[in-house]
Amino acid sequence: MEAIQYHKGLVYPLNRENVDTDQIIPKQFLKAIERTGFGKFLFYNWRYNDDGSLRQDFTMNDEKYNSASIILAGKNFGCGSSREHAAWALLDYGFRVVIAPSFADIFYNNALKNGILPIMLEQSIIQDWMEKAERDSFTLAVDLEAQTITDGVQVIAFDIPAYHKEKLVNGWDDIDLTLLLKDKIEAYEQSRQLV
Amino acid sequence: MGKPKTIIEKIWENHVVHREEGKPDLLYIDLHLVHEVTSPQAFEGLRMNNRKVRRPDLTFATMDHNVPTANREIVRDPISKKQMETLKENCEEFGIRLADMFHPDQGIVHVIGPQLGLTQPGKTIVCGDSHTSTHGAFGALAFGIGTSEVEHVLATQTIWQQRPKTMNVQVVGELGPGVTAKDLILAIIAKFGVSFGQGYVVEYTGDAIRKLSMEDRMTICNMSIEGGARAGLISPDEKTVEFLKGKRYVPKGEQFEEIAENWLSLATDSGATYDKTLTINAEEIEPQVTWGTNPSMCVPVSGSTPAISEVENKEEVRRALEYMGLEENQPISSINIDHVFIGSCTNSRLSDLRKAAEIVRGRKVHPNIKRAIVVPGSFLVKMEAEKEGLDQIFKDAGFEWRDAGCSMCLGMNEDIVPPGGRCASTSNRNFEGRQGNGARTHLVSPEMAAAAAITGHFIDVRKFQQVLQ
Numbered sequence: 001m002e003a004i005q006y007h008k009g010l011v012y013p014l015n016r017e018n019v020d021t022d023q024i025i026p027k028q029f030l031k032a033i034e035r036t037g038f039g040k041f042l043f044y045n046w047r048y049n050d051d052g053s054l055r056q057d058f059t060m061n062d063e064k065y066n067s068a069s070i071i072l073a074g075k076n077f078g079c080g081s082s083r084e085h086a087a088w089a090l091l092d093y094g095f096r097v098v099i100a101p102s103f104a105d106i107f108y109n110n111a112l113k114n115g116i117l118p119i120m121l122e123q124s125i126i127q128d129w130m131e132k133a134e135r136d137s138f139t140l141a142v143d144l145e146a147q148t149i150t151d152g153v154q155v156i157a158f159d160i161p162a163y164h165k166e167k168l169v170n171g172w173d174d175i176d177l178t179l180l181l182k183d184k185i186e187a188y189e190q191s192r193q194l195v
Numbered sequence: 196m197g198k199p200k201t202i203i204e205k206i207w208e209n210h211v212v213h214r215e216e217g218k219p220d221l222l223y224i225d226l227h228l229v230h231e232v233t234s235p236q237a238f239e240g241l242r243m244n245n246r247k248v249r250r251p252d253l254t255f256a257t258m259d260h261n262v263p264t265a266n267r268e269i270v271r272d273p274i275s276k277k278q279m280e281t282l283k284e285n286c287e288e289f290g291i292r293l294a295d296m297f298h299p300d301q302g303i304v305h306v307i308g309p310q311l312g313l314t315q316p317g318k319t320i321v322c323g324d325s326h327t328s329t330h331g332a333f334g335a336l337a338f339g340i341g342t343s344e345v346e347h348v349l350a351t352q353t354i355w356q357q358r359p360k361t362m363n364v365q366v367v368g369e370l371g372p373g374v375t376a377k378d379l380i381l382a383i384i385a386k387f388g389v390s391f392g393q394g395y396v397v398e399y400t401g402d403a404i405r406k407l408s409m410e411d412r413m414t415i416c417n418m419s420i421e422g423g424a425r426a427g428l429i430s431p432d433e434k435t436v437e438f439l440k441g442k443r444y445v446p447k448g449e450q451f452e453e454i455a456e457n458w459l460s461l462a463t464d465s466g467a468t469y470d471k472t473l474t475i476n477a478e479e480i481e482p483q484v485t486w487g488t489n490p491s492m493c494v495p496v497s498g499s500t501p502a503i504s505e506v507e508n509k510e511e512v513r514r515a516l517e518y519m520g521l522e523e524n525q526p527i528s529s530i531n532i533d534h535v536f537i538g539s540c541t542n543s544r545l546s547d548l549r550k551a552a553e554i555v556r557g558r559k560v561h562p563n564i565k566r567a568i569v570v571p572g573s574f575l576v577k578m579e580a581e582k583e584g585l586d587q588i589f590k591d592a593g594f595e596w597r598d599a600g601c602s603m604c605l606g607m608n609e610d611i612v613p614p615g616g617r618c619a620s621t622s623n624r625n626f627e628g629r630q631g632n633g634a635r636t637h638l639v640s641p642e643m644a645a646a647a648a649i650t651g652h653f654i655d656v657r658k659f660q661q662v663l664q
C-alpha cells in the first residue's frame with residue numbers, strides 16, 4: 001500500500017447521495033483476478049453510452065476534471081456490495097482522497113486498506129466546496145499528519161482513528177502487523193480448543 | 196450475576212484475541228466462507244508473500260456469482276470461466292474445501308452455510324460478501340468484508356474490528372396474513388433509511404421476530420446491510436436449535452445437547468441495554484414494493500410513487516423515477532412488469548419456493564411477461580423442491596426452472612434483465628443496472644413476485660385470489 005501523508009489535488013464534485021458500489025464499478029468488471037486496471041471502468045454506466053462514447057451529461061467527463069485526484073460526494077458513499085474493486089477502481093483512476101458527510105462501513109475500510117483516504121466533513125462545508133468545484137477548477141490540500149484540509153482560505157480539521165492514520169502515513173501492511181501477535185492467536189486457539 | 200449483556204457483546208467478548216487502548220480489537224473468526232468473485236486477489240496476495248492459509252479447516256468455498264444456471268458444462272464467458280478455475284486452483288493449492296459447480300453442496304454461499312450446519316449460534320462468520328449478515332439469523336455475528344480483509348483472515352484467522360455500537364430493532368405486534376418477512380425488512384428500511392444501521396450491529400427483537408421461521412429470519416438478517424448495518428442478528432431459541440439438529444457439521448448426540456444449551460445461553464439477557472432502539476409496528480405493515488433505485492424507496496402495494504414536491508431529496512427522487520421510467524404519484528398497481536425473478540440469498544430457500552408455487556399453482560404466467568425464472572438457492576433446495584413437485588408447478592405455469600446460483604440478482608452470468616426491462620424480483624438490491632445495464636428492479640416478496648407474474652402488474656397478494664376468481 002502506498003503511504004499518504006500530504007496530498008494536494010484537483011477536486012471532482014460528485015453531487016449525489018448514496019453512491020453505491022454497483023455504480024462505482026458495475027458487476028461485469030468483477031471477473032478479473034487482478035487488482036489493477038479497473039480505473040477505466042470507474043462509474044462505467046454514468047460515464048459511457050452504450051456505444052462506448054463518453055456521456056455528455058456526466059460531469060466527470062468534463063475535461064476540466066481530467067486530472068482530479070480528490071472526490072467530493074454526498075452522504076453514505078460506497079454503500080451496497082462489499083466489492084473492494086470499488087476502491088481499486090478509484091485508486092487506479094487516480095483518486096487518493098474521498099470526502100463525504102458519511103461512508104458505508106465496508107467501503108470505508110476497503111479504502112483505507114488501499115491507501116485511499118476517506119474524510120468525513122460536515123455537509124455545509126462539502127456543499128460550499130461542491131459549488132466551488134462545480135464552477136471553477138478547485139484544489140484542496142490534505143495534511144494527514146496534522147489532520148487538516150484546506151482550500152487555501154479556511155483550514156478545516158478532520159477526524160480519523162489514530163490507528164488508521166498511523167498505518168496510512170506509514171503504508172503498513174495489516175497482515176505483517178497481525179502476525180507479530182501470532183503467539184496470542186495460538187494461545188487463543190488453545191484456550192478454546194480450536195486446535 | 197454480572198451486568199446483563201446483549202448477544203452482540205457476548206459473542207464479541209468470546210472472540211477477542213488482543214485488545215489495546217485506542218485500537219480496534221483483534222477478533223478470532225470461526226468460519227470463513229469464500230466465493231469466486233472476491234477471493235482471487237486475496238489468494239494472489241498470499242502467494243506473493245509466501246503465506247499459508249492458517250485454518251483451512253475453518254474455511255469453506257463455493258461458486259455462486261458466476262455459475263450458469265442452465266447447461267453448467269458450458270461457461271460461455273471466458274473471464275467467468277477463468278475466475279472459477281482460479282478458485283478451484285486456489286482451493287487445491289491451499290487445502291480448502293470447495294463445493295464447485297457440480298458438487299451436491301453447491302449453492303449461494305449464504306444458503307449453503309446454514310444448510311450444512313456450518314452456520315451456528317455464537318460463531319463469528321465472515322465472507323467477502325455484504326450479505327453475510329444472513330447468518331445472523333442463527334445468532335451468529337456475521338458480516339461482510341473486502342478482499343484485503345479476506346486475505347487477512349486467510350492468513351491469520353483474525354480480523355481487526357472496531358467495537359460496534361449495538362442497536363435493537365424492536366418489532367411490536369404481529370404480521371398480518373399474507374405479509375411476509377420480506378415486507379417487514381423492506382418496511383424497516385423504508386422507515387429508517389439506507390444508513391440507519393451504519394456503525395451498528397443490529398439485533399431484531401419482538402414477538403413478530405420470534406414467530407418467524409428460521410428461513411424467514413434469514414430474509415430479515417440478509418437485508419441488514421441495505422439499512423447500512425454490517426451485521427444483523429436474532430437471539431437463538433428453540434427454533435434455531437431445531438433447525439440445526441442433524442445438520443452435517445453440527446455435533447451429534449450428547450454433544451449436541453451440550454452445545455444446544457450453550458447456544459441458548461447466548462440470547463440477550465433480560466435487562467440488557469442497547470446504544471439505540473428503534474421500534475416498528477408489524478400490524479401496520481402491508482406487502483411492499485420498491486419503486487426506486489435504493490431499497491428505502493419503497494411503499495405499500497396500495498401506495499403510489501412519491502410526489503416530488505413533497506419530498507426533501509427532490510433531485511434523488513427525480514433521478515430515480517426517471518431511471519425507473521415512472522411518473523410521480525403513479526399507483527404501484529399500475530406498474531406493468533415484463534420480467535420475474537424468484538431467487539437470491541434473500542428469498543431462494545425451500546419455504547420461499549413453496550409459497551410462490553402456491554400462488555402459481557394451476558395458473559399461467561401473463562402473456563406480457565417475457566421471462567420468468569425461478570433459481571433455487573442451492574442444489575439441495577432444488578432437489579427438495581423437485582421431490583415436492585414444485586418444479587412442475589412452475590414449469591407448467593411458464594416459469595423457467597434453473598440450477599442454483601446468484602443469477603439474476605446481479606446478472607454476472609447470462610441471466611440478465613435487458614435495458615429498459617422491468618423486473619419483479621425477490622432479491623435485495625434495486626440499484627441502477629444491478630440486474631443488467633438499464634434494467635429496472637422492483638423488490639418484493641416471493642408471493643408478490645408470483646402474483647405479479649400471473650397478473651402482469653403488481654397486485655396485493657392478499658386480494659389476489661379474489662380478483663382472479
Ligand code: SF4
Nearest residue numbers: 326539540601604605
Ligand atoms: S444472491 Fe445476490 S446478494 Fe446474494 S450473494 Fe449472490 S449476488 Fe450477492
